[in-house]
Amino acid sequence: MHIRATAIVCAVLAHGEHGTVARLMTPDDGLQPGYVRGGRSRAIRPVLLPGNLVAAEFRARSEEQLAGLTVELVRSRAGLMGEPLAAAAIGWATALTAAALPEGQPFPQLHAALDGLLNAIELAPSARGWGAALARYELLLLGELGFGLDLSACAATGDAAGLAFVSPRSGRAVSLAGAAGYEDRLLPLPSFLIAGGQGEGWGDILAGLRITGHFLARDVMTERRAAVLAARERLIERIGRLG
Template sequence: MPSLATSAIICAVRQHGEYGAIARLLTPGHGLLPGYVRGGRSRAARPVLLPGNVVMAEFRARTDDQLAGLTVELAHSRAPLHGEPLPAAAIEWSCALTAVALSEGTPHPALHQALSGLLDAVEAAPAARGWAAALVRYEMLLLAEMGFGLDLTRCAATGEAVDLAFVSPRSAAAVSRAGALGYESRLLPLPPFLLEGGMGDWDQIIDGLRLTGFFLERSILTDRRADVLAGRERLVQRLKRAVA
Protein backbone atom coordinates (compact mmCIF):
# COMPACT_ATOMS: atom_id res chain seq x y z
CA MET A 1 0.00 0.00 0.00
CA PRO A 2 2.43 2.74 -1.12
CA SER A 3 -0.43 5.25 -1.39
CA LEU A 4 -4.12 5.19 -0.54
CA ALA A 5 -6.81 7.84 -0.13
CA THR A 6 -10.03 6.70 1.51
CA SER A 7 -12.68 7.52 4.05
CA ALA A 8 -12.14 5.79 7.39
CA ILE A 9 -13.30 5.51 10.98
CA ILE A 10 -10.78 6.35 13.70
CA CYS A 11 -10.55 3.31 15.97
CA ALA A 12 -7.47 3.83 18.16
CA VAL A 13 -4.74 6.43 18.68
CA ARG A 14 -1.58 6.25 20.75
CA GLN A 15 1.19 8.73 21.32
CA HIS A 16 4.40 8.22 19.37
CA GLY A 17 7.35 10.34 20.39
CA GLU A 18 6.83 13.82 21.74
CA TYR A 19 4.60 15.20 19.02
CA GLY A 20 3.36 12.39 16.80
CA ALA A 21 0.67 9.72 17.04
CA ILE A 22 -0.02 6.34 15.50
CA ALA A 23 -3.65 5.95 14.50
CA ARG A 24 -5.47 2.80 13.48
CA LEU A 25 -8.35 3.37 11.10
CA LEU A 26 -11.05 1.07 9.74
CA THR A 27 -11.47 1.59 5.99
CA PRO A 28 -14.29 0.28 3.78
CA GLY A 29 -12.09 -1.61 1.32
CA HIS A 30 -8.76 -2.29 3.02
CA GLY A 31 -9.72 -3.17 6.57
CA LEU A 32 -7.80 -1.88 9.55
CA LEU A 33 -4.80 0.27 8.63
CA PRO A 34 -2.21 2.02 10.82
CA GLY A 35 -0.47 5.28 10.04
CA TYR A 36 1.83 7.81 11.64
CA VAL A 37 0.36 11.30 12.02
CA ARG A 38 3.00 13.99 12.28
CA GLY A 39 1.86 16.49 14.90
CA GLY A 40 -0.85 14.10 16.01
CA ARG A 41 -0.57 15.31 19.61
CA SER A 42 -1.13 18.95 18.71
CA ARG A 43 -4.10 20.95 19.90
CA ALA A 44 -5.48 21.06 16.36
CA ALA A 45 -5.12 17.33 15.72
CA ARG A 46 -6.50 15.93 18.99
CA PRO A 47 -10.20 16.71 18.28
CA VAL A 48 -9.83 15.05 14.88
CA LEU A 49 -8.07 11.90 16.09
CA LEU A 50 -10.90 10.74 18.33
CA PRO A 51 -12.37 7.21 18.19
CA GLY A 52 -15.58 7.21 16.19
CA ASN A 53 -14.73 10.21 14.03
CA VAL A 54 -14.96 9.78 10.27
CA VAL A 55 -12.04 11.21 8.30
CA MET A 56 -10.74 11.42 4.79
CA ALA A 57 -7.39 9.69 5.17
CA GLU A 58 -4.34 9.61 2.95
CA PHE A 59 -1.72 6.94 3.61
CA ARG A 60 1.72 7.22 2.01
CA ALA A 61 4.55 4.69 2.38
CA ARG A 62 7.64 3.87 0.33
CA THR A 63 7.18 0.12 0.75
CA ASP A 64 4.42 -2.23 1.88
CA ASP A 65 6.42 -3.07 5.02
CA GLN A 66 6.87 0.55 6.13
CA LEU A 67 4.49 2.27 8.52
CA ALA A 68 2.65 4.72 6.35
CA GLY A 69 2.62 8.43 6.94
CA LEU A 70 -0.96 9.51 7.46
CA THR A 71 -2.78 12.78 6.95
CA VAL A 72 -6.41 13.15 7.93
CA GLU A 73 -9.17 15.63 7.23
CA LEU A 74 -12.25 15.57 9.44
CA ALA A 75 -15.38 14.47 7.59
CA HIS A 76 -17.75 13.87 10.50
CA SER A 77 -17.09 14.61 14.18
CA ARG A 78 -18.53 12.69 17.10
CA ALA A 79 -16.47 14.70 19.59
CA PRO A 80 -19.52 16.01 21.54
CA LEU A 81 -20.49 12.44 22.46
CA HIS A 82 -17.16 11.92 24.21
CA GLY A 83 -18.42 14.26 26.93
CA GLU A 84 -21.40 12.00 27.73
CA PRO A 85 -20.47 8.93 29.81
CA LEU A 86 -22.73 6.29 28.24
CA PRO A 87 -22.29 7.11 24.53
CA ALA A 88 -18.59 7.75 25.12
CA ALA A 89 -18.21 4.29 26.64
CA ALA A 90 -20.05 2.72 23.70
CA ILE A 91 -17.90 4.49 21.11
CA GLU A 92 -14.65 3.80 22.92
CA TRP A 93 -15.46 0.12 23.44
CA SER A 94 -16.69 -0.67 19.91
CA CYS A 95 -13.73 1.11 18.32
CA ALA A 96 -11.19 -0.41 20.71
CA LEU A 97 -12.61 -3.89 20.11
CA THR A 98 -12.28 -3.37 16.37
CA ALA A 99 -8.69 -2.14 16.66
CA VAL A 100 -7.66 -5.07 18.86
CA ALA A 101 -9.52 -7.86 17.09
CA LEU A 102 -8.76 -7.24 13.41
CA SER A 103 -5.52 -8.03 11.66
CA GLU A 104 -4.19 -5.15 9.62
CA GLY A 105 -4.81 -4.95 5.89
CA THR A 106 -7.58 -7.57 5.71
CA PRO A 107 -10.79 -6.20 4.20
CA HIS A 108 -13.93 -6.46 6.34
CA PRO A 109 -16.53 -4.40 4.46
CA ALA A 110 -19.43 -5.85 6.47
CA LEU A 111 -17.77 -4.82 9.73
CA HIS A 112 -17.07 -1.32 8.43
CA GLN A 113 -20.71 -0.93 7.45
CA ALA A 114 -21.91 -2.35 10.78
CA LEU A 115 -19.58 -0.18 12.88
CA SER A 116 -20.64 2.90 10.94
CA GLY A 117 -24.30 2.01 11.55
CA LEU A 118 -23.69 1.39 15.24
CA LEU A 119 -21.92 4.73 15.69
CA ASP A 120 -24.72 6.48 13.81
CA ALA A 121 -27.24 4.85 16.17
CA VAL A 122 -25.29 5.96 19.25
CA GLU A 123 -25.21 9.50 17.86
CA ALA A 124 -28.93 9.48 17.10
CA ALA A 125 -30.00 8.09 20.50
CA PRO A 126 -27.36 8.69 23.17
CA ALA A 127 -29.66 7.24 25.89
CA ALA A 128 -28.91 3.69 24.60
CA ARG A 129 -32.42 2.43 23.86
CA GLY A 130 -31.78 2.82 20.15
CA TRP A 131 -28.30 1.27 19.97
CA ALA A 132 -27.81 -1.35 22.69
CA ALA A 133 -29.20 -4.18 20.54
CA ALA A 134 -27.06 -3.00 17.61
CA LEU A 135 -23.99 -3.25 19.84
CA VAL A 136 -24.76 -6.89 20.63
CA ARG A 137 -25.26 -7.61 16.94
CA TYR A 138 -21.98 -5.89 16.09
CA GLU A 139 -20.14 -8.10 18.56
CA MET A 140 -21.86 -11.15 17.07
CA LEU A 141 -20.78 -10.12 13.57
CA LEU A 142 -17.21 -9.50 14.66
CA LEU A 143 -17.04 -12.97 16.23
CA ALA A 144 -18.28 -14.47 12.98
CA GLU A 145 -15.84 -12.44 10.86
CA MET A 146 -12.98 -13.66 13.06
CA GLY A 147 -14.03 -17.30 12.62
CA PHE A 148 -15.72 -17.70 16.02
CA GLY A 149 -19.34 -17.32 15.00
CA LEU A 150 -22.18 -18.80 17.04
CA ASP A 151 -24.41 -21.44 15.45
CA LEU A 152 -27.95 -20.41 16.29
CA THR A 153 -29.68 -22.41 13.56
CA ARG A 154 -30.65 -25.54 15.51
CA CYS A 155 -30.27 -27.31 18.84
CA ALA A 156 -26.90 -28.97 19.37
CA ALA A 157 -28.54 -31.70 21.46
CA THR A 158 -31.74 -32.54 19.56
CA GLY A 159 -31.10 -31.16 16.07
CA GLU A 160 -34.42 -29.31 16.19
CA ALA A 161 -34.72 -25.66 15.16
CA VAL A 162 -37.53 -24.73 17.57
CA ASP A 163 -37.67 -23.25 21.09
CA LEU A 164 -33.98 -22.32 21.12
CA ALA A 165 -33.26 -20.67 24.46
CA PHE A 166 -29.61 -21.27 25.37
CA VAL A 167 -26.10 -21.42 23.93
CA SER A 168 -23.51 -24.00 24.89
CA PRO A 169 -20.32 -22.31 26.16
CA ARG A 170 -18.32 -25.27 24.88
CA SER A 171 -19.62 -25.57 21.32
CA ALA A 172 -21.03 -22.04 20.75
CA ALA A 173 -24.17 -23.74 19.42
CA ALA A 174 -27.79 -23.13 20.35
CA VAL A 175 -29.66 -25.46 22.70
CA SER A 176 -33.43 -25.80 22.96
CA ARG A 177 -35.33 -25.86 26.24
CA ALA A 178 -35.90 -29.59 25.80
CA GLY A 179 -32.24 -30.22 25.02
CA ALA A 180 -31.14 -28.13 28.00
CA LEU A 181 -33.36 -29.88 30.55
CA GLY A 182 -31.38 -30.38 33.74
CA TYR A 183 -28.34 -28.47 32.41
CA GLU A 184 -29.72 -24.94 32.24
CA SER A 185 -27.27 -23.56 34.81
CA ARG A 186 -24.32 -24.63 32.66
CA LEU A 187 -25.57 -22.79 29.58
CA LEU A 188 -25.76 -19.16 28.48
CA PRO A 189 -29.19 -17.59 27.90
CA LEU A 190 -29.98 -16.89 24.25
CA PRO A 191 -32.02 -13.66 24.03
CA PRO A 192 -34.94 -13.98 21.61
CA PHE A 193 -34.14 -10.76 19.73
CA LEU A 194 -31.03 -12.40 18.25
CA LEU A 195 -33.32 -14.93 16.56
CA GLU A 196 -36.43 -12.90 15.93
CA GLY A 197 -35.01 -9.44 15.23
CA GLY A 198 -36.18 -6.26 16.88
CA MET A 199 -34.75 -4.28 19.77
CA GLY A 200 -35.19 -6.67 22.68
CA ASP A 201 -35.99 -5.56 26.21
CA TRP A 202 -33.27 -4.62 28.68
CA ASP A 203 -33.05 -8.08 30.25
CA GLN A 204 -32.53 -9.56 26.79
CA ILE A 205 -29.87 -6.97 25.95
CA ILE A 206 -27.95 -7.71 29.16
CA ASP A 207 -28.18 -11.43 28.36
CA GLY A 208 -26.92 -10.66 24.85
CA LEU A 209 -23.93 -8.76 26.19
CA ARG A 210 -23.19 -11.59 28.60
CA LEU A 211 -23.33 -14.05 25.70
CA THR A 212 -21.08 -12.14 23.33
CA GLY A 213 -18.77 -11.10 26.16
CA PHE A 214 -18.11 -14.73 27.08
CA PHE A 215 -17.01 -15.66 23.56
CA LEU A 216 -15.10 -12.43 22.97
CA GLU A 217 -13.08 -12.98 26.12
CA ARG A 218 -12.46 -16.64 25.38
CA SER A 219 -11.62 -16.40 21.70
CA ILE A 220 -10.40 -12.87 20.93
CA LEU A 221 -9.71 -10.75 23.99
CA THR A 222 -7.02 -12.91 25.53
CA ASP A 223 -4.65 -12.14 28.40
CA ARG A 224 -2.79 -9.25 26.77
CA ARG A 225 -6.00 -7.26 26.29
CA ALA A 226 -7.16 -6.75 29.86
CA ASP A 227 -7.40 -2.98 29.40
CA VAL A 228 -9.83 -3.43 26.51
CA LEU A 229 -12.00 -5.75 28.61
CA ALA A 230 -12.02 -3.14 31.36
CA GLY A 231 -13.53 -0.69 28.87
CA ARG A 232 -16.29 -3.17 28.08
CA GLU A 233 -17.02 -3.70 31.77
CA ARG A 234 -17.39 0.05 32.25
CA LEU A 235 -19.90 0.16 29.41
CA VAL A 236 -21.94 -2.77 30.75
CA GLN A 237 -22.07 -1.28 34.24
CA ARG A 238 -23.20 2.09 32.86
CA LEU A 239 -25.92 0.36 30.85
CA LYS A 240 -27.14 -1.49 33.92
CA ARG A 241 -27.28 1.73 35.93
CA ALA A 242 -29.10 3.49 33.10
CA VAL A 243 -31.92 0.95 33.05
CA ALA A 244 -32.10 0.24 36.79
Protein backbone atom coordinates in the same frame (compact mmCIF):
# COMPACT_ATOMS: atom_id res chain seq x y z
CA MET B 1 1.39 1.88 -0.87
CA HIS B 2 -1.23 4.56 -1.37
CA ILE B 3 -4.71 4.36 0.13
CA ARG B 4 -7.40 7.00 0.10
CA ALA B 5 -10.55 6.26 2.06
CA THR B 6 -13.23 7.62 4.33
CA ALA B 7 -12.33 5.80 7.53
CA ILE B 8 -13.32 5.43 11.18
CA VAL B 9 -10.78 6.40 13.82
CA CYS B 10 -10.36 3.41 16.16
CA ALA B 11 -7.20 4.03 18.21
CA VAL B 12 -4.57 6.71 18.63
CA LEU B 13 -1.20 6.41 20.40
CA ALA B 14 1.37 9.13 21.04
CA HIS B 15 4.55 8.69 19.01
CA GLY B 16 7.55 10.90 19.57
CA GLU B 17 7.24 14.45 20.83
CA HIS B 18 4.45 15.67 18.57
CA GLY B 19 3.19 12.79 16.44
CA THR B 20 0.70 9.98 16.80
CA VAL B 21 0.10 6.57 15.31
CA ALA B 22 -3.56 6.21 14.42
CA ARG B 23 -5.36 3.02 13.48
CA LEU B 24 -8.31 3.55 11.18
CA MET B 25 -10.98 1.15 9.93
CA THR B 26 -11.32 1.53 6.15
CA PRO B 27 -14.10 0.04 3.98
CA ASP B 28 -11.90 -1.90 1.55
CA ASP B 29 -8.49 -2.26 3.21
CA GLY B 30 -9.48 -3.11 6.76
CA LEU B 31 -7.64 -1.78 9.77
CA GLN B 32 -4.76 0.46 8.70
CA PRO B 33 -2.10 2.14 10.88
CA GLY B 34 -0.44 5.41 9.97
CA TYR B 35 1.85 8.04 11.44
CA VAL B 36 0.28 11.49 11.74
CA ARG B 37 2.84 14.27 11.90
CA GLY B 38 1.70 16.81 14.47
CA GLY B 39 -1.08 14.48 15.55
CA ARG B 40 -0.96 15.83 19.11
CA SER B 41 -1.43 19.44 18.04
CA ARG B 42 -4.52 21.45 18.91
CA ALA B 43 -5.61 21.38 15.29
CA ILE B 44 -5.38 17.65 14.65
CA ARG B 45 -6.06 16.12 18.06
CA PRO B 46 -9.85 16.76 17.89
CA VAL B 47 -9.93 15.17 14.43
CA LEU B 48 -8.38 11.94 15.71
CA LEU B 49 -10.97 11.15 18.37
CA PRO B 50 -12.05 7.47 18.28
CA GLY B 51 -15.39 7.23 16.55
CA ASN B 52 -14.80 10.18 14.22
CA LEU B 53 -15.15 9.75 10.48
CA VAL B 54 -12.20 11.14 8.51
CA ALA B 55 -10.98 11.47 4.96
CA ALA B 56 -7.68 9.61 5.21
CA GLU B 57 -4.70 9.29 2.92
CA PHE B 58 -1.98 6.70 3.64
CA ARG B 59 1.34 6.81 1.81
CA ALA B 60 4.33 4.48 2.19
CA ARG B 61 7.20 3.38 -0.03
CA SER B 62 6.57 -0.29 0.77
CA GLU B 63 3.94 -2.50 2.41
CA GLU B 64 6.31 -3.11 5.35
CA GLN B 65 6.86 0.58 6.14
CA LEU B 66 4.54 2.44 8.53
CA ALA B 67 2.57 4.74 6.28
CA GLY B 68 2.45 8.47 6.66
CA LEU B 69 -1.15 9.50 7.27
CA THR B 70 -3.01 12.75 6.69
CA VAL B 71 -6.60 13.23 7.85
CA GLU B 72 -9.45 15.68 7.37
CA LEU B 73 -12.57 15.62 9.50
CA VAL B 74 -15.73 14.35 7.82
CA ARG B 75 -17.96 13.76 10.83
CA SER B 76 -17.19 14.53 14.45
CA ARG B 77 -18.65 12.68 17.40
CA ALA B 78 -16.84 14.86 19.92
CA GLY B 79 -20.17 16.12 21.21
CA LEU B 80 -20.91 12.65 22.62
CA MET B 81 -17.82 12.64 24.80
CA GLY B 82 -19.77 14.53 27.46
CA GLU B 83 -22.36 11.73 27.64
CA PRO B 84 -20.80 8.97 29.79
CA LEU B 85 -22.74 6.02 28.39
CA ALA B 86 -22.41 7.00 24.73
CA ALA B 87 -18.73 7.84 25.21
CA ALA B 88 -18.11 4.46 26.88
CA ALA B 89 -19.89 2.63 24.04
CA ILE B 90 -17.89 4.41 21.34
CA GLY B 91 -14.68 3.84 23.28
CA TRP B 92 -15.35 0.13 23.61
CA ALA B 93 -16.51 -0.49 20.04
CA THR B 94 -13.50 1.25 18.53
CA ALA B 95 -11.02 -0.26 21.01
CA LEU B 96 -12.40 -3.74 20.30
CA THR B 97 -12.01 -3.20 16.56
CA ALA B 98 -8.45 -1.94 16.91
CA ALA B 99 -7.39 -4.72 19.28
CA ALA B 100 -9.12 -7.69 17.68
CA LEU B 101 -8.65 -7.26 13.94
CA PRO B 102 -5.47 -8.10 12.04
CA GLU B 103 -4.15 -5.14 10.08
CA GLY B 104 -4.51 -4.89 6.33
CA GLN B 105 -7.25 -7.49 5.88
CA PRO B 106 -10.56 -6.30 4.42
CA PHE B 107 -13.66 -6.66 6.58
CA PRO B 108 -16.30 -4.69 4.65
CA GLN B 109 -19.22 -6.08 6.67
CA LEU B 110 -17.55 -5.10 9.93
CA HIS B 111 -16.81 -1.63 8.63
CA ALA B 112 -20.45 -1.15 7.64
CA ALA B 113 -21.66 -2.58 10.95
CA LEU B 114 -19.32 -0.37 12.99
CA ASP B 115 -20.43 2.70 11.06
CA GLY B 116 -24.06 1.75 11.66
CA LEU B 117 -23.44 1.17 15.36
CA LEU B 118 -21.73 4.54 15.79
CA ASN B 119 -24.58 6.24 13.96
CA ALA B 120 -27.08 4.53 16.27
CA ILE B 121 -25.16 5.64 19.36
CA GLU B 122 -25.12 9.18 18.02
CA LEU B 123 -28.75 9.40 16.92
CA ALA B 124 -30.72 7.18 19.30
CA PRO B 125 -32.46 9.00 22.16
CA SER B 126 -31.18 6.44 24.69
CA ALA B 127 -29.03 3.33 25.01
CA ARG B 128 -32.13 1.22 24.38
CA GLY B 129 -31.74 2.28 20.78
CA TRP B 130 -28.21 0.91 20.34
CA GLY B 131 -27.62 -1.75 23.03
CA ALA B 132 -28.81 -4.59 20.82
CA ALA B 133 -26.77 -3.25 17.89
CA LEU B 134 -23.65 -3.41 20.03
CA ALA B 135 -24.28 -7.07 20.86
CA ARG B 136 -24.87 -7.86 17.18
CA TYR B 137 -21.65 -6.07 16.23
CA GLU B 138 -19.72 -8.20 18.71
CA LEU B 139 -21.44 -11.31 17.34
CA LEU B 140 -20.50 -10.35 13.78
CA LEU B 141 -16.90 -9.69 14.79
CA LEU B 142 -16.67 -13.14 16.38
CA GLY B 143 -17.94 -14.68 13.16
CA GLU B 144 -15.58 -12.68 10.94
CA LEU B 145 -12.62 -13.85 13.02
CA GLY B 146 -13.64 -17.51 12.79
CA PHE B 147 -15.29 -17.85 16.20
CA GLY B 148 -18.90 -17.59 15.05
CA LEU B 149 -21.75 -18.97 17.11
CA ASP B 150 -24.19 -21.45 15.57
CA LEU B 151 -27.65 -20.16 16.38
CA SER B 152 -29.42 -21.99 13.55
CA ALA B 153 -30.65 -25.09 15.38
CA CYS B 154 -30.57 -26.85 18.74
CA ALA B 155 -27.32 -28.66 19.45
CA ALA B 156 -29.22 -31.42 21.28
CA THR B 157 -32.33 -31.99 19.16
CA GLY B 158 -31.53 -30.41 15.79
CA ASP B 159 -34.77 -28.45 16.01
CA ALA B 160 -34.71 -24.83 14.81
CA ALA B 161 -37.73 -23.83 16.92
CA GLY B 162 -37.80 -22.76 20.55
CA LEU B 163 -34.13 -21.80 20.80
CA ALA B 164 -33.62 -20.33 24.25
CA PHE B 165 -30.00 -20.88 25.34
CA VAL B 166 -26.40 -20.98 24.10
CA SER B 167 -23.84 -23.51 25.23
CA PRO B 168 -20.85 -21.64 26.72
CA ARG B 169 -18.58 -24.47 25.58
CA SER B 170 -19.65 -25.07 21.97
CA GLY B 171 -21.27 -21.75 21.07
CA ARG B 172 -24.31 -23.60 19.72
CA ALA B 173 -27.93 -22.79 20.42
CA VAL B 174 -30.05 -25.05 22.63
CA SER B 175 -33.84 -25.24 22.71
CA LEU B 176 -36.00 -25.32 25.81
CA ALA B 177 -36.56 -29.04 25.29
CA GLY B 178 -32.89 -29.75 24.69
CA ALA B 179 -31.86 -27.78 27.77
CA ALA B 180 -34.13 -29.62 30.22
CA GLY B 181 -32.21 -30.19 33.44
CA TYR B 182 -29.17 -28.20 32.29
CA GLU B 183 -30.56 -24.67 32.16
CA ASP B 184 -28.24 -23.37 34.88
CA ARG B 185 -25.18 -24.38 32.82
CA LEU B 186 -26.28 -22.45 29.72
CA LEU B 187 -26.46 -18.81 28.66
CA PRO B 188 -29.98 -17.41 28.05
CA LEU B 189 -30.43 -16.52 24.38
CA PRO B 190 -32.45 -13.36 23.61
CA SER B 191 -34.44 -13.59 20.40
CA PHE B 192 -32.97 -10.42 18.88
CA LEU B 193 -29.63 -12.16 18.28
CA ILE B 194 -31.49 -14.39 15.81
CA ALA B 195 -34.42 -12.31 14.59
CA GLY B 196 -33.02 -8.77 14.88
CA GLY B 197 -34.74 -5.84 16.51
CA GLN B 198 -33.88 -4.01 19.70
CA GLY B 199 -34.79 -6.71 22.21
CA GLU B 200 -37.65 -6.66 24.69
CA GLY B 201 -35.87 -4.71 27.42
CA TRP B 202 -32.65 -4.24 29.31
CA GLY B 203 -32.70 -7.88 30.38
CA ASP B 204 -32.57 -8.99 26.76
CA ILE B 205 -29.76 -6.57 25.90
CA LEU B 206 -27.66 -7.64 28.89
CA ALA B 207 -28.28 -11.31 28.08
CA GLY B 208 -27.02 -10.76 24.54
CA LEU B 209 -23.95 -8.91 25.78
CA ARG B 210 -23.22 -11.70 28.29
CA ILE B 211 -23.13 -14.21 25.43
CA THR B 212 -20.84 -12.18 23.19
CA GLY B 213 -18.70 -11.12 26.15
CA HIS B 214 -18.11 -14.73 27.16
CA PHE B 215 -16.81 -15.72 23.72
CA LEU B 216 -14.84 -12.52 23.18
CA ALA B 217 -12.99 -13.09 26.45
CA ARG B 218 -12.42 -16.77 25.75
CA ASP B 219 -11.48 -16.71 22.08
CA VAL B 220 -10.44 -13.22 20.99
CA MET B 221 -9.41 -10.86 23.78
CA THR B 222 -6.68 -13.05 25.22
CA GLU B 223 -3.13 -12.37 26.45
CA ARG B 224 -2.11 -8.75 25.81
CA ARG B 225 -5.47 -7.87 24.29
CA ALA B 226 -7.32 -8.91 27.46
CA ALA B 227 -6.59 -5.54 29.08
CA VAL B 228 -8.98 -3.89 26.61
CA LEU B 229 -11.89 -5.76 28.22
CA ALA B 230 -11.76 -3.36 31.18
CA ALA B 231 -13.47 -0.79 28.96
CA ARG B 232 -16.24 -3.27 28.24
CA GLU B 233 -16.71 -4.09 31.91
CA ARG B 234 -17.20 -0.41 32.70
CA LEU B 235 -19.74 -0.11 29.89
CA ILE B 236 -21.71 -3.18 31.00
CA GLU B 237 -21.75 -1.87 34.56
CA ARG B 238 -23.27 1.41 33.36
CA ILE B 239 -25.87 -0.41 31.25
CA GLY B 240 -26.70 -2.70 34.18
CA ARG B 241 -27.62 0.31 36.31
CA LEU B 242 -30.24 1.28 33.75
CA GLY B 243 -31.97 -2.09 34.01
